[in-house]
Amino acid sequence: MNSEPIPSYLRPEDLEGFVGQPHLVGTGKPISIFLENGKVPSMIFRGPPGCGKTTMAHIISKKLNPDPVAGTGQCFFHLSGVTSKKDDLKEIIEIAKKNVAYGKSTIVFLDEIHRWNKAQQDTLLPYVEKGTIILIGATTENPSFTINNALISRCRVFVFEALKEDEIADFIKKNLEKIKKNHPKIRISDENILLASKLGNGDLRNSLNVLESAIMMKGAEVQRGKGAKDKYDEKDEQDKCVSLTDQDILSAGQKSVYYDRDSEEHYNIISAVHKSLRDGDGDAACYWIQRMLMGGEDPLYICRRLMRFASEDIGPADNNALLLSTTVYDAVQKIGMPECDVFIFQLAIYLAKAKKNNLTYRVAIATRQDVEKYGNLPVPMVIRNAPTKLMGELGYGKDYKYAHNDPSAKDQQHMPDQLKNRKYL
Template identity: 45%
Template sequence: MATLPPLAERMRPESLEGYSGQQHLIGPNAILRKAIESGNLPSMILWGPPGVGKTTLAFIISKQLQRPFFSLSAINSGVKDVREVIEKAAALKNFGDNLPILFIDEIHRFSKSQQDSLLGAVERGLVTLIGATTENPSFEVISALLSRCQVYVLKHLSETDLLELIERALREDSQISQKTVTIKEHEALLRLSGGDARRLLNVLELVINAAGTQDVEITNEFVLEHVQQNMALYDKAGEQHYDIISAFIKSIRGSDPNAAVYWLARMIAGGEDPLFIARRLLILASEDIGNANPNALLLANNCFQAVNVIGWPESRIILSQTVTYLASSAKSNASYEAINAAEALVARTGNLPVPLHIRNAPTKLMKNMGYGKEYKYAHAYEGNFEEQEYFPDGLSGTTLYQPGNNTSEQKLRERLKMLWKNKYKY
């Protein structure tokens, strides 16, 4: 049995009738099913969480339409690989063969130049593109390519879908069906799957093999005991994903670049999306560093842009530079606390009117009503400052931003004290 493909691969359906879930797309009279049955298939992006059948659906479509099927993974394919596939597609067209389907898994990991290399083939009708992504394509796919594709959203599999998968595997798999498997409790199986069909079947197979007998009784306790010992240490869709990103963020917040880069390496080894990591660094640069080092946000933003352009694997170097810099930087959550306090104040006091002197006055009527009257234009005064009230009535003197205890914000604190004297509590 060890030489066999994993259960998830053995149970991969080959027709729409055997496909689980996504009835809003491939059920009777559903939009994608109609396109498949008509043979008028557009290029498309399949957007959904891991393990809901994006790759399987692409394969089923190609089989049902009897189209040649080319598959690339954005993790390990580059522009050269794309061009080679397009050349093969052009040759097929010259021989009068059916239009091939080009499936690109994790298309969000393609850089702009890699995505650009697809445009011509899609426009000229050399291939029908099917891209799969776990990320919002509006942010991760270039607009020129996105405009030439339909976006179909795949949903998490329901509990019913997952239980049907288990029953089908027990009934139809050539190996498992030879055993007597009794599922007394299924909650642990479903929880560990995280709604991922592939992971569910892999866990099921692991548990059945762990029993080592022809008669297998599956309980929650039995599942947790054996899965925790044998499953991989990182899962992008499961609990480890959140635990490791938590350890990563807390290591940077705690100014430990050594631990931070270790957790970065754990995510890289687990196949985490580099753009997900870069986005978290952007948030952290404001939430945990803020005005203690304004360059942190600039570097984090440049990191995000660079990762998007450069692609993998070189992006790991850019991520490492940013992670070690942010972890080594001075820290402050003062701006984060300020917006929290401001939002709480707004929730408590409601829509207080804007003071007349700082209202906009685009019309004569508004000016006659006193809008903008006696407003003091700061740049017209010495030091580009003149004291006036900017809060609504009743909130004057409220201090929401307290500069942190670091060199950069101490300077801000001293400046604010000099300007506002005793109005705010600095």
């Protein structure tokens, strides 16, 4: 019996076993082409948890280095953006330089690369540029906001999508015999698999953890002699096997999830923060923010949402709200967790107590609706730019009044004809 967790021993070792991401893997798709040619660039994988980013990095390493024993014997390194430091990278670089002499590729997989600050990310640049290492960075965040432009320009960025329920279910079914081999006394139905796939919320690892938790809990029941007898049919009675129920799967799913940054609960909680602030309930807002922080949410994500709130729900009623929001974002970015939590709470308290006005939000909605309805309406001739003589002759800027010299300039037509009398403010 294999003591490894199910997600570990079911990890695919080649593209044939890889699940999902048909836009990246398959005939004529970029990652498959790279591997066929035997030359892989440094890459950034952006996507939600459990969609195959880490697995793909392992597959690439194995494909490029089928015989890792030659040379230094080590060609794949897994770093964490949370716990790994620059010194860890220095040790890897020395090994990578030796691998180059043996014609081996050294892959550095940096999970949660967005957790490294600018200075840490900068240390990667020369080695990525020279090809000393192949960097594969994994992130759940938008690289445009969290990864240095210089590093992005040296990498290919690929977006991994959350897996579909049927993709997860098919993967489990294909590997069901391996699971049964390790848990021969537990019967798993197609219905169990479908439910576990659904509870994973697009996260294969989460679905497998749910299934494994259900199996372990059911196995404990069998050991105690409880809840099994009424599940046996004649064959089960002889083999002493017990079947999983949907309730087993549901119970395991409820117990395995605390806070998932890409699940429905993530959006429920950030919605609770926003609405609590809108209603002036700072106590509730601070509670929900703490839930997110303790669940591992990126504090900068929370800051971005509070920044949006400052403009959407407070706006011109208190312009300092937006100024404080940007200041707190900068402070959180510089200090990081866990010390930055007080900055976020200070901002939340201020926003909850501030006067509310949603004028800017209403203006944004109304103007968007008009643009969508009327399309590209022409700019009135009087306020058009006229940098050339021909444009002037065509009437561009004709009779334009300069507001600093002529108070009546405010009465000029500034809106398109179809929206001549439209008021947003």
